[in-house]
Amino acid sequence: MSRVYNFSAGPAMMPEEVLKTCAEEMLDYHGSGQSVMEMSHRSKWFDEIINTAESDFRKLVGVPDNYKVLFLQGGAWTQFSAIPMNLMKNKVADYIITGQWAKKAWQEAKKYGNAKSIASSEDKTFSYIPDVSDLPIDEDADYVYICQNNTIYGTRYPELPNTKGKLLVSDVSSMFLSEPHDVSKYGIMYGGVQKNVGPAGMSIVVIREDLITDDVLEGTPTLLKYKTQADAGSLFNTPPCYTIYVCGLVFKWLLEQGGLEVMKKKNEDKAALLYNYLDQSSMFKGTVEKPYRSLMNVPFITGNDELDKKFIAETTEAGFVNIKGHRSVGGMRASIYNAMPREGVEKLVQFMEDFEKKNG
Numbered sequence: 001m002s003r004v005y006n007f008s009a010g011p012a013m014m015p016e017e018v019l020k021t022c023a024e025e026m027l028d029y030h031g032s033g034q035s036v037m038e039m040s041h042r043s044k045w046f047d048e049i050i051n052t053a054e055s056d057f058r059k060l061v062g063v064p065d066n067y068k069v070l071f072l073q074g075g076a077w078t079q080f081s082a083i084p085m086n087l088m089k090n091k092v093a094d095y096i097i098t099g100q101w102a103k104k105a106w107q108e109a110k111k112y113g114n115a116k117s118i119a120s121s122e123d124k125t126f127s128y129i130p131d132v133s134d135l136p137i138d139e140d141a142d143y144v145y146i147c148q149n150n151t152i153y154g155t156r157y158p159e160l161p162n163t164k165g166k167l168l169v170s171d172v173s174s175m176f177l178s179e180p181h182d183v184s185k186y187g188i189m190y191g192g193v194q195k196n197v198g199p200a201g202m203s204i205v206v207i208r209e210d211l212i213t214d215d216v217l218e219g220t221p222t223l224l225k226y227k228t229q230a231d232a233g234s235l236f237n238t239p240p241c242y243t244i245y246v247c248g249l250v251f252k253w254l255l256e257q258g259g260l261e262v263m264k265k266k267n268e269d270k271a272a273l274l275y276n277y278l279d280q281s282s283m284f285k286g287t288v289e290k291p292y293r294s295l296m297n298v299p300f301i302t303g304n305d306e307l308d309k310k311f312i313a314e315t316t317e318a319g320f321v322n323i324k325g326h327r328s329v330g331g332m333r334a335s336i337y338n339a340m341p342r343e344g345v346e347k348l349v350q351f352m353e354d355f356e357k358k359n360g
């Protein structure tokens with residue numbers, strides 16, 4: 001068996017220990033005689049799987065008692081619609097545009113009300129986070145929306161915005177569980193799981209209880225109304241059972257690693273390896289202004305398209321896969337989520353040094 005170092009932005013690497021547990025439990029989960037894939041979502045085994053997943057997630061993140069944790073079908077994009085449908089009581093919302101995902105969420109919200117862009121970093125290809133300390137927040141805004149880690153551009157908010165008392169809604173898809181989250185700062189914190197948490201197909205929505213009501217926009221589909229799934233413990237209809245099971249194994253793995261403070265240190269250390277190299281290289285260059293650099297997604301370029309192509313081809317050949325930048329920006333991007341071992345980043349940096357010597 002030979003496994004590659006997968007630098008994909010998502011779906012992404014999973015902890016090997018988790019994959020091994022999945023393999024061991026594939027045919028017979030805990031003496032049930034069934035795979036989790038085959039199991040009724042109303043069975044006692046699955047009941048335990050989902051309850052344990054939720055309680056481990058709560059422990060890991062330190063979710064306050066007045067927040068619900070929902071395991072919902074669909075990727076983060078589904079939430080781009082669910083959020084305005086559930087929260088836009090005044091039909092006003094303020095969006096901070098720091099990349100394609102924030103922009104897409106904003107465009108979706110415009111279908112439901114007056115969604116405004118109150119700050120943007122598009123003027124410099126989203127290579128920084130705008131000053132968010134004193135924004136023109138609308139008095140009637142139902143919420144302020146951010147994408148806290150911008151997967152495509154490799155930026156991350158150094159500080160949360162001053163929302164002037166309005167609810168903060170944050171997409172944390174590409175930084176989920178990579179560092180501690182202070183849930184009490186958000187009305188909703190949510191993310192698709194396929195980057196840092198588990199297999200694709202699900203979002204985890206952490207939502208303050210008082211925001212879960214029947215007062216949603218007219219026409220909101222039953223399944224997009226948070227109250228539907230909150231009342232049913234995320235079991236209103238058939239949930240993504242296998243994904244919930246694997247996410248639960250990842251929560252246990254993260255607890256065993258020492259929790260989110262420890263993960264943050266590990267992630268800072270891995271990211272520093274790569275950024276320090278980029279900062280002194282005369283061939284490769286990071287594309288993000290230093291204070292806004294993501295710990296998870298590291299975009300870089302050589303400034304020469306042909307050389308970028310050669311580098312991408314040679315890395316792939318050497319077992320460092322999916323290092324090509326997003327199709328909308330080009331260049332390279334190394335996504336180094338929780339499950340990427342330090343050794344993977346060390347070897348990539350070594351490879352880059354050798355490439356620079358040979359081609360410089």
Ligand SMILES: Cc1ncc(COP(=O)(O)O)c(C=O)c1O
Nearest residue numbers: 075076077101151171173174192
């Ligand atoms: C930050 C962020 N938000 C939203 C999305 C969209 O997620 P999905 O494909 O799960 O709908 C992505 C996908 O890569 C993302 O990186």
